Amino acid sequence: MNSTPNTDRSAQPPSIDRPPHSWDTYYKAVEGRPPRETLLKALEKFDAEVTEPLDRPRFAVDLGCGDGRDTIELLHHGWHVLAIDGEPKAFDRLLSRPDLLADRLQTRQMRFEALTLPDAVDLINASFCLPFCPPDRFQHLWRTIVSSLRTGGRFCGHLFGDRDSWVKYPGRSHHTREQVEALLQSFEVEWLEEEEHPGVTAIGEEKDWHIFHIVARRRI
Numbered sequence: 001m002n003s004t005p006n007t008d009r010s011a012q013p014p015s016i017d018r019p020p021h022s023w024d025t026y027y028k029a030v031e032g033r034p035p036r037e038t039l040l041k042a043l044e045k046f047d048a049e050v051t052e053p054l055d056r057p058r059f060a061v062d063l064g065c066g067d068g069r070d071t072i073e074l075l076h077h078g079w080h081v082l083a084i085d086g087e088p089k090a091f092d093r094l095l096s097r098p099d100l101l102a103d104r105l106q107t108r109q110m111r112f113e114a115l116t117l118p119d120a121v122d123l124i125n126a127s128f129c130l131p132f133c134p135p136d137r138f139q140h141l142w143r144t145i146v147s148s149l150r151t152g153g154r155f156c157g158h159l160f161g162d163r164d165s166w167v168k169y170p171g172r173s174h175h176t177r178e179q180v181e182a183l184l185q186s187f188e189v190e191w192l193e194e195e196e197h198p199g200v201t202a203i204g205e206e207k208d209w210h211i212f213h214i215v216a217r218r219r220i
Contacts, residue, residue: 035072038214117148151219164208
């Protein structure tokens with residue numbers, strides 16, 4: 001287990017027990033931050049596979065896109081992107097970004113409980129958002145993610161561990177290491193790093209983080 005932080009600890013979402021306006025506060029707090037390391041590693045894996053020009057643009061779904069820090073990176077890499085978030089304010093900020101390349105972007109407001117995805121997706125990116133899915137809906141959400149990826153497609157993102165201090169809040173999904181490994185049985189795991197340390201959120205809350213960073217390639 002790695003106890004040395006390698007993530008932007010101050011850039012995690014606000015806690016769900018705060019009022020809705022905390023999302024606006026969160027978006028302001030993380031404005032201008034770079035894309036997540038999990039996404040960058042996944043893009044490196046895709047780039048390393050290219051030996052000749054692609055016959056079609058690659059297609060990614062950015063779950064919990066927020067203000068677009070990962071969506072923008074994908075667009076700038078030439079990907080087509082479907083950006084999904086349950087918060088309408090996320091799209092207000094994403095669509096007003098000056099660095100947005102909107103011609104290859106679709107957006108959809110949708111909560112995890114009702115998530116549907118297209119088939120044959122090349123990449124599903126889920127940065128610090130899946131833990132906000134209610135536990136009784138998580139298996140359905142995960143099956144939707146896996147079944148939507150083409151063989152050779154990738155998942156990149158994060159899950160929260162069972163020792164994360166937000167485990168006390170209802171409506172959150174947390175996982176043990178064994179449970180995370182079970183979720184990834186259909187994948188070749190290219191990066192799985194477990195991180196545990198004290199820290200703060202973007203809006204200044206102290207908390208204990210227990211995070212799994214994941215990049216995985218679907219093999220079946």
